[in-house]
Amino acid sequence: MASAGAALAATAGCLGSSDGDGEQPAAYTTPAAAEFDAVVDSQWLESNLDDVRLLDVRDEEAFGEGRIPGAHHFSNSEMFDTYAEETPDGFEADPEAIAWTLSQAGIEADDDVVVYGAESNLWETYAIYTLNALGHEGQVSLLDGGFTVWDAAGGETVSEAPEAQEATYEADLDASVVATREFVADNVDEDGAAVPILDMRSPAEYWGEDERGDLDRFGHVTGATNLNFVQSIDDEAGRLRSPEELETLWLDDAGLSADETAVAYCQTAIRASVGWFVLDQFGFDDVRNYEGSWADWGTLSEDDGYYYTTGEDTGTVVDTFA
Structure with missing residues (x-):
């Protein structure tokens, strides 16, 4: 930053x-x-x-x-x-x-x-x-x-x-703040996700163009929405964006609601913690960080029910402050 x-x-x-x-x-x-x-x-x-x-x-x-x-x-x-x-x-x-x-x-x-x-x-x-x-x-x-x-x-x-x-x-x-691979898999199928899943990486990582780590596949969890974590931070001031800006980003443009279960992930759960924190401050009843994130999901197989999507311009990218 x-x-x-x-x-x-x-x-x-x-x-x-x-x-x-x-x-x-x-x-x-x-x-x-x-x-x-x-x-x-x-x-x-x-x-x-x-x-x-x-x-x-x-x-x-x-x-x-x-x-x-x-x-x-x-x-x-x-x-x-x-x-x-x-x-x-x-x-x-x-x-x-x-x-x-x-x-x-x-x-x-x-x-x-x-x-x-x-x-x-x-x-x-x-x-x-x-x-x-x-x-x-x-x-x-x-x-x-x-x-x-x-x-x-x-x-x-x-x-x-x-x-x-x-x-x-x-x-x-307190496992209520953690999304395991099985929790994610239980809420994802080949058609999409049953709960909001937020991919906090860059769009290039989300589309599978930026390949990081020694993994079997690159892309995003099927049904996940991309919302790069840097958008939540005012990089000039070195602090969080204002609540009004964060509300525009997360609640209006990403369309999230505090009564939903939401899951954030990135490559290793670190960037995703920004999303977890912001949604927690907005009073979400159930917001979780996928601890394994893509470093885990990228090693798995669709044959076992771990669905993913890859390719440029696939999925949904929220780029309010990109």
Whole structure:
């Protein structure tokens, strides 16, 4: 995503301070934070810093150079490699490694947690989805705009490594946020999908033109609608689009309704977590992330009921903000 650093340079100083014209700085609040329950901005975080736990999903080098006080590192590889996978015997989850990391960060299952990255992007929402899948009981929120906004607005930062904490994190897996391959297969046949299925990859991947990974087939789940994840993010500001824009994208143009079951997928469930998060904020009763995504579906066979479609201009592409 494009960096928001230059656009936010004018916000340096105390968080929430006004510029020379008496206007609030760009980093003070964000439209999504004002509307959505699980989105916060720098103003809110400054006022509630002592009441939440922080997880930083940036790379290790960036984390070492400077972090928000109290933040602990939550590495991408740990989220991606140790949580769950689709196997020949079905979906298997092992939360022990993540639970240990959360314990070392002093996090318990009922704590309120704020996740941040460099800006607002896919690893942040994947971390939030992961904690929800672990059955986290407290509120897990996104810092809209991430560390870039916080730092540019004059928020306090520290560089020394955080000390390991003593806590016990007990995961209680919540499968209601996860779509397994069998859940998807049960809702798809050769004629289409019985529930909305959202492909969060690029149109080229969706059509099978951009072939990624050592897979047997390329294209999209039959009946899926393509909605590239980048459309949900304002890349100039480095944060989520406004609720009004997201409503236009997801509810109007994609035609989704909060009373439907919806499934998001991509290549590895990471990009799809953006869609999962947005729909969750819109109050969808049942929204799921296909954990295996195309890296799993692309290895399967239509003979076993795992239908797919391939070819340029097949399916439906929603390109509101493409």
